[in-house]
Amino acid sequence: MSETTANRPDDRVDILVAGAGYVGLTTAVAIKQAAPHLTVSIVDAAPDEVWKKDGRASAVAAAAVKMLDQLQIWPSIVGEAQPITEMIVTDSKAADAVRPVFLTFGGEAQPGEPFAHMTPNVALNGALRDRAGELGISIRQGLAVSGITEAVGHVDVRLSDGSTLAARLLVACDGVKSAIRDMAGIRTLYWDYGQSGIVATVGHERPHEGRAEEHFLPSGPFAILPLKGNRSSLVWTEPTREAERLVNADDMVFELELEQRFGHRLGALTVEGPRRAFPLGLTLARDFVKPRVALAGDAAHGIHPIAGQGLNLGFKDAAALAETVVDAERRGLDIGAIDVLEGYQRWRRFDTVQMGVTTDVLNRLFSNDNTVLRMARSFGLSLVDRAPSLKDFFIGQAAGLTKGPSPRLLRGEAI
Numbered sequence: 001m002s003e004t005t006a007n008r009p010d011d012r013v014d015i016l017v018a019g020a021g022y023v024g025l026t027t028a029v030a031i032k033q034a035a036p037h038l039t040v041s042i043v044d045a046a047p048d049e050v051w052k053k054d055g056r057a058s059a060v061a062a063a064a065v066k067m068l069d070q071l072q073i074w075p076s077i078v079g080e081a082q083p084i085t086e087m088i089v090t091d092s093k094a095a096d097a098v099r100p101v102f103l104t105f106g107g108e109a110q111p112g113e114p115f116a117h118m119t120p121n122v123a124l125n126g127a128l129r130d131r132a133g134e135l136g137i138s139i140r141q142g143l144a145v146s147g148i149t150e151a152v153g154h155v156d157v158r159l160s161d162g163s164t165l166a167a168r169l170l171v172a173c174d175g176v177k178s179a180i181r182d183m184a185g186i187r188t189l190y191w192d193y194g195q196s197g198i199v200a201t202v203g204h205e206r207p208h209e210g211r212a213e214e215h216f217l218p219s220g221p222f223a224i225l226p227l228k229g230n231r232s233s234l235v236w237t238e239p240t241r242e243a244e245r246l247v248n249a250d251d252m253v254f255e256l257e258l259e260q261r262f263g264h265r266l267g268a269l270t271v272e273g274p275r276r277a278f279p280l281g282l283t284l285a286r287d288f289v290k291p292r293v294a295l296a297g298d299a300a301h302g303i304h305p306i307a308g309q310g311l312n313l314g315f316k317d318a319a320a321l322a323e324t325v326v327d328a329e330r331r332g333l334d335i336g337a338i339d340v341l342e343g344y345q346r347w348r349r350f351d352t353v354q355m356g357v358t359t360d361v362l363n364r365l366f367s368n369d370n371t372v373l374r375m376a377r378s379f380g381l382s383l384v385d386r387a388p389s390l391k392d393f394f395i396g397q398a399a400g401l402t403k404g405p406s407p408r409l410l411r412g413e414a415i
């Protein structure tokens with residue numbers, strides 16, 4: 001931990017959450033809803049305008065929907081969320097005239113329950129903030145955690161405005177480049193994929209009918225995810241230099257390249273709003289906890305977006321950490337003690353490493369043009385397509401409804 005010492009903190013809270021992204025907000029709301037007597041505060045390094053300008057959308061899995069419903073957040077977003085009713089997977093070259101469909105999934109985790117919804121990030125973040133406000137959680141924007149020191153019974157946290165705060169527990173949800181992870185002395189396993197994900201929204205002439213498409217192209221996966229109306233969200237993976245060229249290209253060049261990959265099935269395409277490229281890598285924290293500090297979301301793990309699971313892993317962390325903390329509080333235990341926090345780490349680490357490795361293997365297997373590998377994966381995909389139990393397994397994974405001890409919130413139950 002850093003050398004900063006705060007002898008007399010300016011303020012005290014039970015729980016300080018650093019980072020008002022989805023994971024930080026969800027963790028704070030989940031704890032406060034179940035244990036209203038605990039004081040919970042959030043600080044976020046970015047100015048308030050930043051989250052309001054996020055034009056992206058995320059695939060929210062069925063289990064996360066159950067949790068957001070239990071936290072009284074989902075009803076205010078559902079009108080803006082597009083259910084994914086079908087998913088197809090193809091494996092070909094970008095220029096191939098016909099892309100054989102190797103895998104089709106019906107989009108229901110259970111009857112009447114889509115396995116995921118495409119949800120605008122602004123709607124999700126806004127609804128989480130409204131709920132935090134209702135529960136009396138303060139959110140201070142433009143304020144970063146800049147130093148931490150473990151003390152007896154609490155952690156002293158120094159903030160970027162020079163003030164200090166004592167917290168029984170600091171929850172670090174400060175994203176994939178987490179500074180708090182470094183301050184806590186937690187090392188990471190990291191490798192760079194040399195790829196970036198281009199994210200953009202496109203309008204198209206014909207309706208998508210709720211169909212999501214994943215095209216495995218030699219340069220990387222190209223995902224088309226349905227939004228409300230005749231619009232779709234793209235996550236388009238390319239080697240980083242090519243991705244930079246594409247986001248900086250003029251509109252006509254970008255749209256031509258896009259058309260070649262997207263195809264003509266949905267008619268003429270128009271790119272709406274800005275396009276951005278996000279560098280992709282695999283980041284796994286070696287520890288998720290230290291005394292009085294717990295990492296959650298991308299601060300604990302950053303994975304390839306190939307399976308659209310980054311945010312959903314973070315939601316699972318939020319649900320498991322909230323349950324661990326609230327159960328400990330109810331049993332009269334110290335919520336920041338390492339043996340309490342280790343329960344959370346045991347719960348989440350295996351699932352995280354498994355998902356990190358799976359997305360890594362999928363990306364390596366599909367982001368290339370090797371003939372032997374292409375034949376092997378075509379065979380594998382067609383095999384899965386003909387095996388209903390395997391398909392059910394993959395749908396369950398995508399919906400976040402896997403077997404094993406799932407946090408109560410993800411089953412739609414109160415903590």
Ligand SMILES: Cc1cc2nc3c(=O)[nH]c(=O)nc-3n(C[C@H](O)[C@H](O)[C@H](O)COP(=O)(O)OP(=O)(O)OC[C@H]3O[C@@H](n4cnc5c(N)ncnc54)[C@H](O)[C@@H]3O)c2cc1C
Nearest residue numbers: 019021022023045059144145174175197297298310311312
């Ligand atoms: C191209 C791409 C597409 C994706 N698509 C999907 C998808 O379809 N489905 C899905 O589930 N996931 C997807 N993801 C992953 C998903 O976006 C992330 O997993 C998710 O945003 C992580 O949320 P978070 O709250 O952990 O962190 P973030 O959203 O990164 O939030 C971190 C917050 O911490 C704040 N902060 C930083 N430093 C400090 C500090 N020192 N003190 C205080 N605050 C600080 C930041 O200002 C920020 O608000 C995608 C990712 C990429 C790159």
